[in-house]
Amino acid sequence: MDYTVQKLASLAGVSTRTLRYYDEVGILKPARINSSGYRIYGQQEVDRLQQILFYRELGLSLDHIKAIVTDPNFDGNKALKEHRQQLIEKRKQLDRLIANVEKTIAASEGRINMSNKEKFEGFKKRLIEDNEKKYGKEVREKYGDEKVDQSNAKLMNMTQExxxxxxxxxxxxTQTLAEAFKTGNPAGELAQKAADLHRKWLTYYWKEYSKEAHAGLAQMYVDDERFTAYYDKEQPGTAEFLRDAILIYTGQKQ
Amino acid sequence: MDYTVQKLASLAGVSTRTLRYYDEVGILKPARINSSGYRIYGQQEVDRLQQILFYRELGLSLDHIKAIVTDPNFDGNKALKEHRQQLIEKRKQLDRLIANVEKTIAASEGRINMSNKEKFEGFKKRLIEDNEKKYGKEVREKYGDEKVDQSNAKLMNMTQExxxxxxxxxxxxTQTLAEAFKTGNPAGELAQKAADLHRKWLTYYWKEYSKEAHAGLAQMYVDDERFTAYYDKEQPGTAEFLRDAILIYTGQKQ
DNA sequence: AATACACCTTTACGCAACGTCAAAGTCAAC
DNA sequence: GTTGACTTTGACGTTGCGTAAAGGTGTATT
Structure with missing residues (x-):
């Protein structure tokens, strides 16, 4: 049985380039070359190619395969065992790599959280700065530096949650206040609920709560046009309504 | 801080060739080139190299690393996760490879066993051939073809064990017989033990045992000079002694 | 006999990430 | 001015082929 490159290639499921390469590196030379320079392979070469491809599937290098198939005294079994050892080493290396990648991913997601945290820190800082810029002076004047600093410090210590x-x-x-405003009654249930929520909200900023300070802040919402503008932006009169509600809530007003 | 190639290389623990290559492929270009054409790196480049080497350690390709370090919008985490997936695939592939190699090694060692088996088969065949050649005709004449064929068939079916x-x-x-021979008494314990062992031995070859056939074989040991020569090679008279012992054992003689 | 088409040949670049010369210019020190 | 350490670009080698390109061969059909 004589085979040309393509016949042998399709028989063995490899490319003709592969056969030419195997010829070039001396791992599988054709039985003979015909008058036109064509490579002609015989049965022996078919068998040998099978062997080569078998070892190739096991991942051995062509150099090793060459040693195995060309030298009949070569200990193929020993070569296989060495190869196995190498593969196992490779797998270990791969395991380490995967572990590192996983660690990095974990750390990276930690970093993302951190960057979120940083963003959050940034927000808080900006919030304080804004507050300071907008109302700082007046509030400081009215309630004293200590209280404002405490408020800011308390804010900075907040967790993201x-x-x-x-x-x-x-x-x-804001929402409760808007609904309460519709009732027109600062002593009503909704308005008092809004006042209570406002107190709760306030405790996040103030280190300690007092009815007097709460009432004072309420009055400031009306006195300071910037606060007024903030609360009145949906419904004019809301700031005044909130002040009344708070004054009632704190017992300053009936 | 300005660094030439070698300074940066030794700082980062890479070769100067690597830095030149990174410049060539555009993954890390020097901050500037001085009047002599020397590459000059700055702090930014040091930081970037650190990043590159970090990802390199995780086994990412330079192309991927380039994408990560050059495009700040690139999702490095996603790249890492894809990379991890690839590594896991690679490990699976490796596992399959290792399994195949192990199987091959096992089969190869099985092949050694098989070749042992083949050798063993060869031994048995030769044993039968020898037997046939040496004693076949007479035995066949005396005990009939069927019995001999059965014996041979039985031998061929023996396991290696x-x-x-x-x-x-x-x-x-042989040993028991040699010791029994020293006693000179074919009816003695040792001689009878030898006869019993001989029977046991015989059942490995004979499909069925009979005292008559056993006695007949014993007589043949004396009649046929080839058998006689075999048993007498250590001590002349052993074949005759064995016959007597067997005849007593089988009850043909007192 | 011409043509088409499938097949064959050699030559050679490309791949990834550098290692390793080689030839030639530069810098600092003695 | 010379040495020695440093720099540059250029180019080949590594593995196992894939993929052209340019050109010759075999065979069947017209």
């Missing part, structure tokens, strides 16, 4: 809570609380205050 | 047993048994027969 607390920060989310206080943000949600602020939202609740 | 059985073969070893029968060989050991033959050795015991």
């Amino acid at each position: 607390q920060y989310e809570e206080v943000t949600a609380l602020a939202e609740q205050v | 059985q073969y070893e047993e029968v060989t050991a048994l033959a050795e015991q027969v």
